[in-house]
Amino acid sequence: MNFLVKPYNYLLQLHQLGPATALLIGSLLLASCSQQSVKKVEAPAITASGLVAELEQQLVKDPNNPELRYKLGYAYVAQAEKSKSAADRKQAIREFRKVLKLVPGNENTLIALYNIYYDDVVKGDNKALQKAKTIFNQLSPQAREQLNPPSLAYFLQRYIAQKDAREKNPNELFDALLSATREQPTSDKAYVQLAKMYRTQGYYPLAIATLKQAEGNQVHSRDLYQTLAETYEDRAETSGCAYEQNDSLYSAARYYQKAIPFATDNAESHYQLAQMFIDNNHYPLALNEIAIVLELAPTAENYAWAAQSYSMLGREQKAFELLDKAKQQGLLPGDTAYHEIYMNAGNWMQAAVSFTEYLQTRTEISIYDSIKADIISDQTEWDFTAVTRSKKIAVGNEWEGAVYAYWTDKINRTQFEKAASNRCERTEYYFYSGYRDYRAGKTQAAKQQFNAALEQKTYRFIERPLASHFLERD
Numbered sequence: 091m092n093f094l095v096k097p098y099n100y101l102l103q104l105h106q107l108g109p110a111t112a113l114l115i116g117s118l119l120l121a122s123c124s125q126q127s128v129k130k131v132e133a134p135a136i137t138a139s140g141l142v143a144e145l146e147q148q149l150v151k152d153p154n155n156p157e158l159r160y161k162l163g164y165a166y167v168a169q170a171e172k173s174k175s176a177a178d179r180k181q182a183i184r185e186f187r188k189v190l191k192l193v194p195g196n197e198n199t200l201i202a203l204y205n206i207y208y209d210d211v212v213k214g215d216n217k218a219l220q221k222a223k224t225i226f227n228q229l230s231p232q233a234r235e236q237l238n239p240p241s242l243a244y245f246l247q248r249y250i251a252q253k254d255a256r257e258k259n260p261n262e263l264f265d266a267l268l269s270a271t272r273e274q275p276t277s278d279k280a281y282v283q284l285a286k287m288y289r290t291q292g293y294y295p296l297a298i299a300t301l302k303q304a305e306g307n308q309v310h311s312r313d314l315y316q317t318l319a320e321t322y323e324d325r326a327e328t329s330g331c332a333y334e335q336n337d338s339l340y341s342a343a344r345y346y347q348k349a350i351p352f353a354t355d356n357a358e359s360h361y362q363l364a365q366m367f368i369d370n371n372h373y374p375l376a377l378n379e380i381a382i383v384l385e386l387a388p389t390a391e392n393y394a395w396a397a398q399s400y401s402m403l404g405r406e407q408k409a410f411e412l413l414d415k416a417k418q419q420g421l422l423p424g425d426t427a428y429h430e431i432y433m434n435a436g437n438w439m440q441a442a443v444s445f446t447e448y449l450q451t452r453t454e455i456s457i458y459d460s461i462k463a464d465i466i467s468d469q470t471e472w473d474f475t476a477v478t479r480s481k482k483i484a485v486g487n488e489w490e491g492a493v494y495a496y497w498t499d500k501i502n503r504t505q506f507e508k509a510a511s512n513r514c515e516r517t518e519y520y521f522y523s524g525y526r527d528y529r530a531g532k533t534q535a536a537k538q539q540f541n542a543a544l545e546q547k548t549y550r551f552i553e554r555p556l557a558s559h560f561l562e563r564d
Contacts (some may be wrong), residue, residue: 141165156192157253159185163202177316197233200225204237204295211243214251219244224271233282237275241266242280263287271300275307278314285317294325316359323366331514332369333548339369357387364399369550373403390419394427402555408436424451433462436563438469451472454482456475457494461522464497465556468529489515494558497522517546521553528560 184556270280
């Protein structure tokens with residue numbers, strides 16, 4: 091029957107009913123109809139109530155015309171959206187039910203009804219949930235794939251209700267999402283949302299298992315692979331040192347690679363993949379991704395990040411070239427790339443100039459900024475004391491407190507070493523204790539500590555290129 095594709099033209103008739111109505115009707119119709127090419131036509135100036143009256147008048151003459159009743163159902167939906175009338179909404183449902191009596195099992199009409207019940211569930215009508223489930227089960231697998239499952243509506247309802255009431259009942263939300271995955275096992279939406287909830291609760295194995303189940307059900311999407319990659323990356327970081335979880339970092343890189351073909355022009359995905367390649371010591375692959383990021387998003391921040399990445403690899407000429415481009419794009423002195431690239435290259439006078447500009451942008455500094463001030467001062471005889479003393483020093487965590495305590499002679503080296511519990515912390519322990527040896531003229535001891543810092547293979551730590559610089563210098 092022709093009325094199965096008419097809603098597109100009917101949407102044009104509803105054009106002047108306002109953006110909220112157009113959005114609702116548009117989503118309903120686009121979910122309800124097969125894809126068609128649509129010619130632009132002028133929308134007649136007609137109100138929702140006027141259209142309802144016109145269609146009802148036509149139905150007096152032709153009461154068993156399913157196309158007219160189908161149009162009337164949507165006209166009542168539009169009128170209900172504008173008037174916020176429950177009666178109009180119920181009348182829309184009656185009209186669609188009449189269509190189903192005339193054309194039993196008509197899928198587009200079932201979809202129209204389903205969308206109404208889905209919306210009712212989201213708004214808090216739990217009686218509509220079973221009706222939505224009944225209709226959802228009558229749809230073809232192809233139609234169900236294009237819709238959100240009914241339990242996802244219930245999840246949204248409960249999520250909003252809990253947020254408004256400032257209550258937390260994660261089990262209620264978990265149950266709704268689990269039901270949604272059973273209702274629609276070949277769609278990524280419920281799996282991804284469920285995994286993200288598990289992740290926020292710290293249930294990383296459950297999050298990964300959920301996403302792997304979707305992958306096993308032949309679900310392939312950017313959201314699925316992106317969420318898997320981010321989950322592996324987050325799981326690695328929760329250990330306190332991502333480099334202690336090499337398997338997770340490898341898996342993260344693999345799933346970022348799977349996500350990218352679904353959105354090849356997404357610079358953020360290439361950025362994330364580049365970081366994972368660096369962490370996995372796959373530098374040629376990382377540099378390729380960095381080039382793609384700069385092609386897609388040549389911002390000051392991205393040029394600065396790319397410059398730091400080359401700097402960490404000892405590619406000084408390329409690092410300076412990219413830093414110049416970052417400055418041309420408006421890089422602010424508050425970006426650490428300004429001074430860290432010069433530090434890595436041993437260009438200490440330029441580092442001192444850039445670090446001075448950096449400090450002037452800060453209302454507070456980190457303990458690492460305080461240590462940088464001392465190191466640059468050692469290498470240049472510039473005195474940063476007046477500036478650093480005027481700044482509040484932020485200590486991010488217990489380990490940073492230990493680093494600062496050692497640097498300011500509040501604890502000894504043995505105590506500092508005992509505080510280092512993972513590769514990230516040991517990198518800093520070896521470098522900063524090695525630098526203290528270096529400053530005291532204990533060259534051999536310093537070399538041992540610097541080499542030990544490099545052996546931790548914490549590839550994105552600034553202490554690595556600095557350790558290499560002092561090793562090569564002596």
